[in-house]
Amino acid sequence: MRLSWFLLLAACAYAQSLNGVIDIHAHSDPDSTARSIDAIDLAKLAKMRGMRGLVLKNHYESTAALAYIVRKEVPGIEVFGGIDLNLTVGGINPAAVERMTMMKGGWGRVVWMPTFDAENQVRDSKENRPFVPVARNGELLPEVKQVITLVKRHSLLLETGHSSPEEGLMIVREARRQGVEHVVVTHATRPPVRMSVAQMQEAAKLGAMIEFVFDRANMAANAKAIREVGPAYCILSSDLGQPNNPLHPDGLAEYFAALKKEGFTDAQIDLMSKTNPARALGLP
Numbered sequence: 001m002r003l004s005w006f007l008l009l010a011a012c013a014y015a016q017s018l019n020g021v022i023d024i025h026a027h028s029d030p031d032s033t034a035r036s037i038d039a040i041d042l043a044k045l046a047k048m049r050g051m052r053g054l055v056l057k058n059h060y061e062s063t064a065a066l067a068y069i070v071r072k073e074v075p076g077i078e079v080f081g082g083i084d085l086n087l088t089v090g091g092i093n094p095a096a097v098e099r100m101t102m103m104k105g106g107w108g109r110v111v112w113m114p115t116f117d118a119e120n121q122v123r124d125s126k127e128n129r130p131f132v133p134v135a136r137n138g139e140l141l142p143e144v145k146q147v148i149t150l151v152k153r154h155s156l157l158l159e160t161g162h163s164s165p166e167e168g169l170m171i172v173r174e175a176r177r178q179g180v181e182h183v184v185v186t187h188a189t190r191p192p193v194r195m196s197v198a199q200m201q202e203a204a205k206l207g208a209m210i211e212f213v214f215d216r217a218n219m220a221a222n223a224k225a226i227r228e229v230g231p232a233y234c235i236l237s238s239d240l241g242q243p244n245n246p247l248h249p250d251g252l253a254e255y256f257a258a259l260k261k262e263g264f265t266d267a268q269i270d271l272m273s274k275t276n277p278a279r280a281l282g283l284p
Helices: 002-011 039-048 064-073 094-101 119-124 142-153 165-178 197-205 216-229 248-261 266-280
Strands: 022-027 053-057 078-084 108-112 157-159 183-185 209-213 234-237
Touching (some): 022 234, 039 053, 039 248, 053 064, 053 108, 064 078, 094 108, 094 142, 108 142, 142 165, 165 183, 165 197, 197 209, 197 216, 209 216, 216 248, 234 248, 234 266, 248 266
Parallel strands (some): 053 078, 078 108, 108 157, 183 209, 209 234
């Protein structure tokens, strides 16, 4: 009943088309954290709204196999998975990344550095629990460099996760040194990342894309940061799937409408929501 209602809304004439949009940051069920919609139903909804693709994200396990299943159940939309290097997959674990690349279908396309178990996240949340470091004494850990080598070897997308701004820039520099083509600074303005505009600009100059996610409370601030970094270096994505937030297509439509009110053109929004995400995933 719930899905039928969502799909009916999606088919209504007033539902904004999102033709060609790719959401590289989509949370969904099945998950060990509460989510608003499962991956198959999300893919159906996104397809009905004209979206080109989704990247399924789970903080605690690989979504490469889930992407395979969703593509089988919902043909006509491009669905990718990835692996988030938190404690549940062994932290910065090159073996886990290598195994993800071997999953049938080859739809495991993204590697996120640690998020909820990142040292920066645990410190920012003032928690006392185990964490996954990415650097020590101003130097990336050897296993982080090994993971970046695998990203390069398999032409994956590397994301900085919940690393601190300084750690994120270290990751971007090392990725550039190793010749990684596709790097994204994960939700750069959101806690616990909180990159300054100058840091985002530096990351962009080093070849990274800067991700800005749906954030109703900070639309104007995000718009200002996007303008200063430049739409050519930015990606718009949802980071949705939480029970009390809009569903991903609705959140994206609201996000794009808010950016238009801030003065962004349709062409700029298309660049950040269609062209740049496709480039980041290595798609034509």
